[in-house]
Amino acid sequence: MPRSRRNTGAKTSRYRYRNRHGRTLRSSVTGPHLPPLRTRIDLFEMTVASTADYLKGVWPEELADVIFEIGAVPLGMPAEGAPVERWKVIGNRIILFRLPIQRLTKLHRDDELHKRMVIESCVFRGVAEYLGKDPWDLAPDRYRHF
Template structure:
């Protein structure tokens, strides 16, 4: 009896780009680098840091002052929930993020106005620390508004 010979199929090599289970046409598992996640906390920290550096460079009395950020104050005062607290003896100013972000009334709810509100709170806190008017701290900064 004559045996049939099996057809020999040319062996296919593995494709250079393949996905799971050897299938072609899949995208790679690792995507291209994405921009970093920008959170409200990071934007708040950046705004406070920029305003604090401006004030430190303008006022020698504030060069040794630490600007700290806390979520909420531990207790309220007679005026309600404080936005900041100045400690002249310890040379530090504590900014409270949640009251500033959530209890502030913005003219327009966008990134620019939020940042301006945060910076104005930093200026008012520094003025409270120094015992001055907030407009005295940066008169050139607000000249064009």
């Protein structure tokens, strides 16, 4: 027996808020009252950006045209016995490699503070290589606590 055709142009209000299985629309994974999830990539990018902003504030003329980039891994294989690059300076670009920094660094204490310090130190070392200075000379007042 053939089905009768109904007018599908006008939907009733009960179909507007439900999907075809009768459930309501789904919310985010964390729910409406929890902050969004923070991933390792987000934390890495925020740490690099805040450290780069700090250094650009300390050295505005020297770092005016520097571009900070984040790469996953360096291209090519390292030489036999050579360490894997954590950063690379090419022209006015400083490229920080996320996976070697996060996974190949041995930490004596595996917490968020030490992970952030490792990322900051790589940014400092990359800028120091770009400027031809010692990393400790980039922000001497930052380390004087007396």
